[in-house]
Amino acid sequence: MSIGNDYPRFTLEERLTPEQNEFFDTYGFLHFRGFIDAAQVQALIQASLEVQAKWVEQKVEKVYGVPIKYGKDLDGRPIVQRFAFANLHSQVLAQFLTEPRFKTLFPLVGAPDTRVGADEKDGMVINHYVNGPDSAYSRLGWHTDGLRDIFLGSRLNPLLNVGVHLSTLGIEHGGLRIIPGTHRQKLSQFLFRKRYFLDHDADPEELAIVPTAGDLTVHDGRLWHRVAQSQVVGEASRRRVIYIPVISGKYAPKDGLSPTPLYQRFAGLVK
Ligand SMILES: O=C(O)CCC(=O)C(=O)O
Numbered sequence: 001m002s003i004g005n006d007y008p009r010f011t012l013e014e015r016l017t018p019e020q021n022e023f024f025d026t027y028g029f030l031h032f033r034g035f036i037d038a039a040q041v042q043a044l045i046q047a048s049l050e051v052q053a054k055w056v057e058q059k060v061e062k063v064y065g066v067p068i069k070y071g072k073d074l075d076g077r078p079i080v081q082r083f084a085f086a087n088l089h090s091q092v093l094a095q096f097l098t099e100p101r102f103k104t105l106f107p108l109v110g111a112p113d114t115r116v117g118a119d120e121k122d123g124m125v126i127n128h129y130v131n132g133p134d135s136a137y138s139r140l141g142w143h144t145d146g147l148r149d150i151f152l153g154s155r156l157n158p159l160l161n162v163g164v165h166l167s168t169l170g171i172e173h174g175g176l177r178i179i180p181g182t183h184r185q186k187l188s189q190f191l192f193r194k195r196y197f198l199d200h201d202a203d204p205e206e207l208a209i210v211p212t213a214g215d216l217t218v219h220d221g222r223l224w225h226r227v228a229q230s231q232v233v234g235e236a237s238r239r240r241v242i243y244i245p246v247i248s249g250k251y252a253p254k255d256g257l258s259p260t261p262l263y264q265r266f267a268g269l270v271k
């Protein structure tokens with residue numbers, strides 16, 4: 001069974017419905033409309049700008065060993081294009097991580113120790129893409145989010161990446177592209193379907209996640225995905241999305257002394 005860009009958009013209620021569970025099982029992702037309202041979207045963007053101002057001023061290079069990606073905005077000013085552990089630097093963002101509705105998604109992981117990773121993985125990630133002459137970050141090559149576990153020598157624990165979308169986009173603005181169903185692939189496909197972060201070409205089976213600001217998406221840690229570059233330049237290409245790790249397995253907190261994972265050194269090299 002294949003689906004395209006007109007895949008169903010759901011609404012997140014108190015519990016996942018059988019239809020939603022089945023969809024996730026089959027395709028490895030779900031898209032919910034209107035998880036937060038416009039005022040909450042603005043508050044989260046504002047919080048990210050405040051963290052950015054601090055980090056730019058203090059020239060923060062890493063948080064808990066995870067490199068922070070900088071670039072230039074359309075006006076040439078320095079911006080943070082990938083935040084890690086943003087929740088540790090903002091009350092508003094820390095509070096958002098405790099949003100009880102994230103728990104509604106936990107059954108998708110199917111492990112008893114499922115949790116939101118506040119001080120694990122990369123914590124709350126905020127991606128800010130803009131396609132301008134000096135942007136350092138306007139696309140991201142094919143990958144799965146689970147590979148780092150293998151890089152770190154541990155087994156792949158079930159994990160979800162929960163996206164909270166802060167921009168309203170069209171397909172021409174690039175954005176998240178996924179290959180539905182790849183969460184059920186063999187290990188060899190998980191490792192070698194594409195060259196991690198190096199391959200950017202559109203896949204015949206990919207579909208485009210086209211969000212409205214306030215939407216929530218969730219994808220399985222084994223699902224292949226990429227971020228396509230916007231076909232338009234300038235303000236219309238601005239795209240912000242928050243990612244929240246929903247994880248299981250042994251508690252593995254990071255701290256100020258955590259080394260930079262090999263995985264991230266590699267990801268940093270191959271924009
Ligand atoms: O920006 C996105 O929508 C996806 C980013 C992503 O895949 C990642 O940071 O791992």
Ligand SMILES: [Fe+2]
Nearest residue numbers: 143144145225
């Ligand atoms: Fe990813």
